[in-house]
Amino acid sequence: MKTPPFAYARATELGEALEMLDDAGEDAKLLAGGQSLIPLLAYRLARPTHLVDIGRIEGLDGLRESDDGLTVDALVTHANLESQVGLPPQWQALTEAAALIGHYPIRVRGTIGGSLAHADPAAELPVVAMALGADLLVRSIGGCREIAVEDFLYGPFMTVLEPNEMVVSVRFRPADAARRSAFDEFSTRHGDFAFAATAVAATFEDGVVRDVRIALGAVGPVPVRVHAAESALEGSDLSSADIAAAARLAMEGCNPAGDARASGEFRRELVEVLVGRTLRRLREMP
Structure with missing residues (x-):
């Protein structure tokens, strides 16, 4: 074509x-x-x-940690994110998700700013941004503004970006050393779009979890958080029973549409499996 x-x-x-x-x-x-x-x-x-x-603009491909959180510039590629194995555990979902995007040639070229601005409901990085609490720095010749990812995405392939605006960087909000995160998805083959995906983050204090965030992708027009499942885990010790209950609530909290690839019911069942699996991984992290 x-x-x-x-x-x-x-x-x-x-x-x-x-x-x-x-x-x-x-x-x-x-x-x-x-x-x-x-x-x-x-x-x-x-x-x-x-x-x-904008692919060759210098100074827009950095990644840095500070008291303000983790800032990832818009031209950082998926392959660059995937290679950040030394990042602390609170950002692990980011590297795990990047490794599952398409195939290696795609990850070498694709950028985090492009992924978020494209707003594909089945993309990995918007789900992680929702779970980790991300703010996007957007600029135009008239100035700049910072937009929470919850406000940035409002429909499939739709964002609040104005025609003359550009995503400059993404800031993942501060998290203490006790925070952990993980990502998982299901697709028929590695590199295919996911039937369902989840990103989970939680802070561990004295054997219990606080500030739990569970985001789902590929099951609606935009990534969504499942607040009922998050509330059920607040203060728990992530026992098997707690995880099973939260996974069930996550499944009940989404209503994906079916298509030629998978029925809505199958996607809901995948949500239950993926949330349970990701929470168990979170529990086992050192």
């Missing part, structure tokens, strides 16, 4: 990219790794009048 015609420009620094994006108007698109946009262009599901290539 051939792409529709468009004007192309490559930005060398952030300010230049924002100016290009603003000048191009509502039908412009940013190009970073291109792993989502290029297929859309090939099938003519996207018809931008302008492409602004």
Whole structure:
């Protein structure tokens, strides 16, 4: 398939990219790794009048920890995230999810900013962002704003980004050393889109868990947290009975639609299995 015609420009620094994006108007698109946009262009599901290539802007591919949490710049690739095996356990869900995105050539090119801005309901990183509590730093030539991921995503392939705005970085909120996180998903083959996915995070204090966050992906238009399951685990010691009850509540808390790949009921059953499995892994972490 051939792409529709468009004007192309490559930005060398952030300010230049924002100016290009603003000048191009509502039908412009940013190009970073291109792993989502290029297929859309090939099938003519996207018809931008302008492409602004930001893939070679320096200074937008860093990853750093501070008192404010873990900040990941927008051009950090999935492969880069996957390789961060030295990150503390509170961020483990991030590296685990990145390792399951597509195949290696995709992970080398795809970026965290592109994944979140694309807002695919079956993507891995939006689920992790929901579980770890992420804020997105968004910039335009008019200024910047910080948006919680819960407010950033509002539908399949839909975000609150304005046409002239760009995701610059993602900040995962501070977590103490007692926090642990994990990610799991089910797909027919490695690299395929998940039928269901879950990311879980919790803080362990004196043998019990606090501040539990459970997010589900691929079972609705956006990733969702299952508050009933979280509340049931608050203050528990993650016994097998507690985990089974929380997994059941997670299943009951979602209502995925069926499609040609899987029925809604099958996806709900997967949620119960995945949440239970991920919580057991969390319990076994040192």
